[in-house]
Amino acid sequence: MNKADIFTARLADRSVIPMLTCGHCGSMLSKTRVFVNKTKPGVSGHILAYCSADDCCAINCCDEALSSLENDVAQQAIAS
Numbered sequence: 001m002n003k004a005d006i007f008t009a010r011l012a013d014r015s016v017i018p019m020l021t022c023g024h025c026g027s028m029l030s031k032t033r034v035f036v037n038k039t040k041p042g043v044s045g046h047i048l049a050y051c052s053a054d055d056c057c058a059i060n061c062c063d064e065a066l067s068s069l070e071n072d073v074a075q076q077a078i079a080s
């Protein structure tokens with residue numbers, strides 16, 4: 001897979017705590033894999049997450065999914 005490929009993370013349904021899922025394989029994206037994009041100037045996303053699935057490793061853009069949440073909830077989702 002081309003490293004430049006960016007998938008769009010989706011918000012998992014029916015979860016009490018907001019959960020992001022990989023736009024490529026559907027795996028849950030760990031909060032620890034979510035980061036603010038500061039080091040990839042060629043990537044348009046602001047909040048990114050690496051998929052931790054062994055055979056995926058896609059980079060997901062979380063902006064869209066998080067923008068559908070209340071801001072404070074979104075911030076909690078990306079905290080830590």
Ligand SMILES: [Zn+2]
Nearest residue numbers: 022025051056
């Ligand atoms: Zn994935």
